[in-house]
């Protein structure tokens with residue numbers, strides 16, 4: 001059975017993350033989770049999370065679900081690229097997203113969450129959509145929702161149609177032709193170590209010349225910004241009056257009044273253009289004349305990340321066939 005679910009920005013001012021409603025257990029408990037192609041654990045705030053670490057989040061209570069089963073002797077612990085993290089134990093239960101149900105999905109219940117999760121009341125957990133090799137459950141790694149659902153879908157795909165400051169959708173099992181224009185360009189995916197890793201064919205700043213290049217990076221719906229090689233972001237921010245790479249603010253900042261160019265990245269023979277407005281990510285603080293860029297350097301990361309700032313400029317197909325591929329289309 002195919003499905004479709006909303007991807008809702010958690011903050012009306014800037015797209016820091018997107019959450020999607022899911023139901024877990026019997027009777028169904030509804031939580032809003034961050035669907036993350038950059039990881040492969042499905043974890044939730046729960047009745048096992050200390051009250052001191054829960055600040056407004058909805059929780060999953062396995063003891064209130066007649067279909068919940070403890071996965072005895074299993075634990076998990078995850079650290080994300082931004083330094084946030086969580087850990088706990090594991091149940092299996094019924095898990096439904098947009099009409100797609102997996103019975104006996106591994107649901108990782110949090111016994112500890114880092115402050116950055118405690119402080120974001122709109123995120124009640126994560127649904128990893130990376131490859132199951134990244135799953136942290138010990139001693140037996142668990143399958144992602146997508147890996148479990150794949151065999152029941154018409155096609156082993158999910159698509160991301162994230163939007164700028166608006167609600168988008170994740171579709172499972174089908175490709176909705178009304179959500180994109182032109183053709184979808186499919187690229188090979190490197191599945192080791194478990195991210196949706198692909199190679200972009202180059203970039204252009206604004207209306208400038210296209211620079212052919214091979215930029216290896218991951219498509220990560222769980223990362224807000226886009227992180228690219230220093231030479232790329234230096235040439236971008238060099239076109240913006242007053243832009244500086246600030247140690248104080250931890251990245252490129254610029255006067256909010258400055259005009260920004262768009263940014264185009266190659267996908268095979270095609271390309272995707274990120275509008276300037278998406279790269280004017282947010283004021284440093286409410287009312288500040290200093291703005292933080294949506295395009296930042298990846299040099300300290302060691303890998304390039306095509307996060308939400310890039311993904312929301314496209315219709316993206318995560319094709320879980322063998323071999324997996326990733327598809328990009330304008331919209």
Ligand SMILES: O=C(NNC1=NCCC1)c1ccc(Br)cc1
Pocket residue numbers: 036038039079080081082084195218220222223301303305
């Ligand atoms: O953790 C990562 N993506 N997802 C999330 N970030 C914050 C919460 C969820 C991530 C994955 C790979 C690399 Br390389 C860098 C970052």
